[in-house]
Each structure stands twice: as structure tokens, then as C-alpha cells.
Amino acid sequence: MEETIRVAIYARVSTEEQAEHGYSIDAQLDTLRSYCTLYKKQIVGEYVDRGISGKSTEGRYELQRLLQDVKAGLIDEVAVWKINRLARKNIDLLQIVEFLKKHNVAFHSFSENFETQTAMGRFSLHLMGAISELERETIVDNVRMGHRQRAKSGKHNGKVPIGYRVEGSADGRNRDTKLVIIKEEAVLIRKIFEMYASGQGLKAIANELNWEGYRTGTKKPFSTCAIANLLDNPIFVGKIRYNQYQNWGEKRRRGKNDHPILEDGQHPPIIDQNLWDKVQLLRKKKGDMPKKRFEGEYLLTGIIRCPECGAAMTASRTVNRSKDGTKVTRMYYSCGRFRSQGSSVCHANSIRKAEAEKAVTDRIQSVLEQPDILKAIVKNVNEKRSGRIKPLRDELSRFNVRIANLEDKRRKYLDLYERDEINYNLFSERLKVINGEMDNELTQKARLELELRGDVAEPVPYELVRSLIKRFDELLRKSPFEQRKTLLHLIIKKIHLDDKRRVNDVELCFSSETEKHFLSVAPSAVQTAEGAFPIDGKAPNFKQQLCIVI
Known part of the structure; x- marks a missing residue:
């Protein structure tokens, strides 16, 4: 007797795709269910990531759950509506399919109508994956082209720093917006530039602003990094800078562009050219100076925490003279927030480097030398792990109730629309809100199920x-x-x-x-x-x- 093929259905739609292209999770699922029925394949699970982009695998909890079930041997075939539902990057797609192949699981795409069990199917996968990635990159390039054109015409893109606000409408591609100076914040910007031009350093400026109660645009205390970013931003002198970093999502600051777009903006400046030029001259001079180098090996920088504010502690040192006149260097770990933002935020809370590092290694050795202590620690870990299961299950039940209520609401509005008791615009608006809430609840449910699955593991020996x-x-x-x-x-x-x-x-x-x-x-x-x-x-x-x- 021929064995029944166990199929896992995977479906995904991003918020943008659902809004702009009308992709439907339900349509994907119905199509794949019909496929399985036609070929007499058993559906062993449906894995749905709602409102999530396919540009990477991060945050796609249902995909992670699917791969775990593949590894557990519960699935013979994975079916999707289109290959770009599984991944939009060719490298991600190939890695996932290679993972499936390693565990003897076939991959089937309904729309492209191929499987990975044959050489021609695998070739088609590579080809269609490349096409899918090309499609995504073309969209990204078009967006960048629009941003580039706006920058060249002196218009801003994205967020603006303190000192300005955006006025106007931004409806789709029609972005009739402009930057307007916020007078109170402009005073602060001028103060920062004037303090630096007078010879004060980044830390001194941050410390003074924090003591005076000023905060950044995100309502956080000023740091040396925040001050430096403001001083280096040409928007304050009436310029628009664009493409300073290329491919920020993957390269971050390693993708710095040496030739960004810099154009005269359509917005009024806050800083005059003379003050700007003076500050930039000082920035370059200080930037060319050798950076401080601390003696010794700081093993715990960033992982040892300040006992007062909880921030990571960083390397520091003091140099004193002994009675015979020789210099004595003492090395410490000190609060990073104090070093960056000043004494209004926290204190040094320094601990000697050698003392801290020895205490850590001694703690590890003492645990190994005293089995009773380690056994008590392991027992406590296992009790905490088991104690987390019930709250997680209770939270999962609450998600299920909310999801069921949203399903009821969706059916009610559908019934009202079918009986012509509400018009299409009202029906569409309400359905959009419900679908958004449903996507969020289902995503959180998937995250919780994945977390619960890890917590129900056997006790740690x-x-x-x-x-x-x-x-x-x-x-x-x-x-x-x-x-x-x-x-x-x-x-x-x-x-x-x-x-x-x-x-x-x-x-x-x-x-x-x-x-x-x-x-x-x-x-x-x-x-x-x-x-x-x-x-x-x-x-x-x-x-x-x-x-x-x-």
C-alpha cells in the first residue's frame, strides 16, 4: 500500500502586499488545500506568517516552527503558493530548500508548478528564486531613485532631527511636504554649535545639557554620540544629505558612502555658514588626533553592569604619583553612561580591573569545587523553567480567545455586507482594521508557541x-x-x-x-x-x- 505524503502548507503576506496588491492568506490556503485534496496528500499542518516581510527570516515564527517540525521528521513535503512566499532573497530560499533536502523533505511551489525532487525542478528553483530577488531589488531601486530625486531637488527624506518638523501631506507617491523650524529647539541647536565652537568637548556639552534638563528627539539624555551626530548634520546649515550609508539594513556603518548626495535644501537653515565652517574645522582637527589607548587587557568591557543604573561598564584608568615620584596607573571598569552622559545621569561606580576579573574566574572555579552549590543552582533553573509553562499556556489561551472574537467580528461584517446592510467602503474599512488586529494576534501567538515549545523541554541534567x-x-x-x-x-x-x-x-x-x-x-x-x-x-x-x- 502506497504511503500517504504528509504535507505542510506555508503561507505569508506582508502588510504592504496585502494593502497594495490584495494578496490573501485565505486564498493561498484554499489553493494549497485543493492541491493536496486533488493529489490525495495529507495536510499535517498549516504555518502562516501574517503581516511580515519576506526580505529575511527574522521574526517569522511560523517558518521557524515549520523548520523545527521538518527536523523532527513530521513532514514529507512543504507546499507554498509561490516561492517568494517562502523567501524573497535567493540565498535565504536556497538555504531553506537545502535544509529541507537534508531532511528528505520535498518542496513544491503551486504557481510555478515545480518540485525539487528532480534536476529540472532544482534548476527551476534557482531560476525562479533569482527572478523573485530581481523583482524585489527592482522595487527597492525604484524607491531609492525616488528618494535620490527628492534629495537632488533639495527635499528631505525620512526622519528629521530636533530643530525641525515636517509640514504637509505624504499620501503615497505625492509627498508635498516641507521642513519648518521649531523655534524652541532651534535655540538648543545653536547653543550646541556655539558651545563646541568655543572649545567645549562632546562629553562636557552632553553633561551640561543633561543637567539643564534637555533631552534628544527620542526623549533620552544626550550622549557624546548624539552630540556628534548633530554637529555633523548639514541639514542645520540648509543642506540636504542623502545616501550617506549604503545598504544600511545589512552593512550598518560599514557601508559608509564617501560621496553622498549633498544639495542646497528648500528649508531654512538654523546655523549660519561661518559657525558651521568653524565647527567642522574643529571636528576634523580633533578627529585626526590619536585616540586614547588604555594599558592592560580589559576582558569584561560591556558585560559587567553598573550597580546603580544597570548600564554596561567600560574601561577607564587613573594615573597617580607615588611617594617616590614614580607614576602609578590604576585600571578600572566604570559606568558607561557616566562616561558618556555625565554625572547628572549616573556615577563612576568604578571597580578595579584585576579585582573584577579575578572575582569572575574565582566564582566559576568555586562552583566547580562545591557540587552542592551547583546542584542547588541546577535545581533552581529547572524549577523556574517548569514554573514558566503555566503562565505561557494561560497567555496562549487568551490569544486564542481574542483570535476567536476577531473571527466572529469578521463573519458578522461579512454577513452584513452580503445582506446589503452596510456599504462597501464601510465594510472594507472595518475589515482592514480587523485583519490588522488578527495579523498581530496570530504573529504573537506563533511567537508564544515557539517559546512554549522550548520551555517544555526535559529538565536540565x-x-x-x-x-x-x-x-x-x-x-x-x-x-x-x-x-x-x-x-x-x-x-x-x-x-x-x-x-x-x-x-x-x-x-x-x-x-x-x-x-x-x-x-x-x-x-x-x-x-x-x-x-x-x-x-x-x-x-x-x-x-x-x-x-x-x-
């Missing part, structure tokens, strides 16, 4: 925890500085200090990735290569993330 910490401790003692710092930042999530600035607890997080790359055996031929960690034997493999506090 004591032997596993001890083995991982033992490996971690061994590597810290054997590895050179660069690897040791990398390992600390991978494994240690946070280090908390008490009110006397002593190490209170250390939060460790182990995952399958850290185990694979850092806690497993390193090839003997490349023991000295960058990223290789000297260790013998093999660390225990595990599939869940494990966080403990010691």
Missing part, C-alpha cells in the same frame, strides 16, 4: 551543566587573550555588582552554537590559529539554550 562550566573554566585558563575575551563575551551574558561594587553574580548562557564552535574539540593542526581553543575531548551536545546564574 546536573552532569550537563557541570561539564559545560568545566569546559568553560578550562578554556579560560588555557586560551590566549583574544580567544579568552571572545569566549567571555559569548558565554557571559551579564555580571552584576552589589552596592559595595563587588561581583554579586555571573549570568552564563550556553547555546548549541557556543557548544559547537567553542566548547568542542579544536583540530590539533590549527591549535594556534585564530579562533581555535585548546581543549581535549568532546563537550556534550545539547539542542536547547541554557542560562544559569552563579
Whole structure:
């Protein structure tokens, strides 16, 4: 007897696609259900990501759940309406299909009518994936072209800094907008430029503004970075700058463009040209100066936390003279917010570098030397994990109730429309609101189900925890500085200090990735290569993330 093929249906629609092109989740599902019925295939699950873009796999909780079920051997075939529902980037598409192939799961696209079980089908996949990515890139290029044209004509794009507000309408492609000066904020901008032109540094300016109660456009205290961004923005001198960074979504500041568009704007300036030129001359001069270099090796920068405000602590030092006249350098970890935003926000709360680093390594060793303490820690972890299950399930039930209520509302409006008791415009408006709420609820439900699935795992064995910490401790003692710092930042999530600035607890997080790359055996031929960690034997493999506090 021929075995029934188990099919998982995957559907996706972004908010923009639903609004502009009328793509429908229901239509995708109905089409794929009919396909499975026609070919007598069993539907074992429907995975739907609503209101989510396909440009990446992040935030697509239903796709993640689908891949987990593939890995668990619950699926024989994955069916989609079009391949761009699965991914819009060719590299993402091929990686997903390769994952399916690795687990002997076929991939079928209804619209393109091909499967990956044949050579011609795999060729078609590559071809259609490239076409889909070309389509997306063409849309992106068209949007960029529109933004570029606006910038060249002296019009702004996107958000504006403090000092200005946007007036006018922005309906689709018809963006009849202009920048208008906010007088109260313009006074602050002039104050910042004048303070810097008078010789004050970034930190001194941020500290003074914070003490005087000023805040950024996002209502946060000023930092040195925020001040620098304002001083470097030509919008205040009546210019429009565009394309300063290319491909920001992936490259961030590494994608800086040396030749951005810079045009005279259609908006009034806040700063006169003479003041602007003076500030830019000072910025260049200070930027060419050598940056401070601290002696010693700061292993815990960014992961040790300020006991007062919780911000990450950074490297600092003091230089004093001893009684015999020689210089003595003392190295510390100090609050990053204090160093960036001044004493109005927090205090230094410094802890000596050597003291902090020794306390962390001693804490790890002491846990290994006292099994009773570690057993109590593991017991506490397992109790917390099991204690989270009920609240998660209760929250999931509330999502199900809200989803059911929205379904009822949608059916009621459909009935009213079919009986001609409401007109099309009202029906469309109400349905759009309901669909938006439904998409949000279903997305959150998918996130919760994924989280719940991870939390119902079996209790964490004591032997596993001890083995991982033992490996971690061994590597810290054997590895050179660069690897040791990398390992600390991978494994240690946070280090908390008490009110006397002593190490209170250390939060460790182990995952399958850290185990694979850092806690497993390193090839003997490349023991000295960058990223290789000297260790013998093999660390225990595990599939869940494990966080403990010691």
C-alpha cells in the first residue's frame, strides 16, 4: 500500500502586499488545500506568517516552527503558493530548500508548478528564486531613485532631527511636504554649535545639557554620540544629505558612502555658514588626533553592569604619583553612561580591573569545587523553567480567545455586507482594521508557541551543566587573550555588582552554537590559529539554550 505524503502548507503576506496588491492568506490556503485534496496528500499542518516581510527570516515564527517540525521528521513535503512566499532573497530560499533536502523533505511551489525532487525542478528553483530577488531589488531601486530625486531637488527624506518638523501631506507617491523650524529647539541647536565652537568637548556639552534638563528627539539624555551626530548634520546649515550609508539594513556603518548626495535644501537653515565652517574645522582637527589607548587587557568591557543604573561598564584608568615620584596607573571598569552622559545621569561606580576579573574566574572555579552549590543552582533553573509553562499556556489561551472574537467580528461584517446592510467602503474599512488586529494576534501567538515549545523541554541534567562550566573554566585558563575575551563575551551574558561594587553574580548562557564552535574539540593542526581553543575531548551536545546564574 502506497504511503500517504504528509504535507505542510506555508503561507505569508506582508502588510504592504496585502494593502497594495490584495494578496490573501485565505486564498493561498484554499489553493494549497485543493492541491493536496486533488493529489490525495495529507495536510499535517498549516504555518502562516501574517503581516511580515519576506526580505529575511527574522521574526517569522511560523517558518521557524515549520523548520523545527521538518527536523523532527513530521513532514514529507512543504507546499507554498509561490516561492517568494517562502523567501524573497535567493540565498535565504536556497538555504531553506537545502535544509529541507537534508531532511528528505520535498518542496513544491503551486504557481510555478515545480518540485525539487528532480534536476529540472532544482534548476527551476534557482531560476525562479533569482527572478523573485530581481523583482524585489527592482522595487527597492525604484524607491531609492525616488528618494535620490527628492534629495537632488533639495527635499528631505525620512526622519528629521530636533530643530525641525515636517509640514504637509505624504499620501503615497505625492509627498508635498516641507521642513519648518521649531523655534524652541532651534535655540538648543545653536547653543550646541556655539558651545563646541568655543572649545567645549562632546562629553562636557552632553553633561551640561543633561543637567539643564534637555533631552534628544527620542526623549533620552544626550550622549557624546548624539552630540556628534548633530554637529555633523548639514541639514542645520540648509543642506540636504542623502545616501550617506549604503545598504544600511545589512552593512550598518560599514557601508559608509564617501560621496553622498549633498544639495542646497528648500528649508531654512538654523546655523549660519561661518559657525558651521568653524565647527567642522574643529571636528576634523580633533578627529585626526590619536585616540586614547588604555594599558592592560580589559576582558569584561560591556558585560559587567553598573550597580546603580544597570548600564554596561567600560574601561577607564587613573594615573597617580607615588611617594617616590614614580607614576602609578590604576585600571578600572566604570559606568558607561557616566562616561558618556555625565554625572547628572549616573556615577563612576568604578571597580578595579584585576579585582573584577579575578572575582569572575574565582566564582566559576568555586562552583566547580562545591557540587552542592551547583546542584542547588541546577535545581533552581529547572524549577523556574517548569514554573514558566503555566503562565505561557494561560497567555496562549487568551490569544486564542481574542483570535476567536476577531473571527466572529469578521463573519458578522461579512454577513452584513452580503445582506446589503452596510456599504462597501464601510465594510472594507472595518475589515482592514480587523485583519490588522488578527495579523498581530496570530504573529504573537506563533511567537508564544515557539517559546512554549522550548520551555517544555526535559529538565536540565546536573552532569550537563557541570561539564559545560568545566569546559568553560578550562578554556579560560588555557586560551590566549583574544580567544579568552571572545569566549567571555559569548558565554557571559551579564555580571552584576552589589552596592559595595563587588561581583554579586555571573549570568552564563550556553547555546548549541557556543557548544559547537567553542566548547568542542579544536583540530590539533590549527591549535594556534585564530579562533581555535585548546581543549581535549568532546563537550556534550545539547539542542536547547541554557542560562544559569552563579
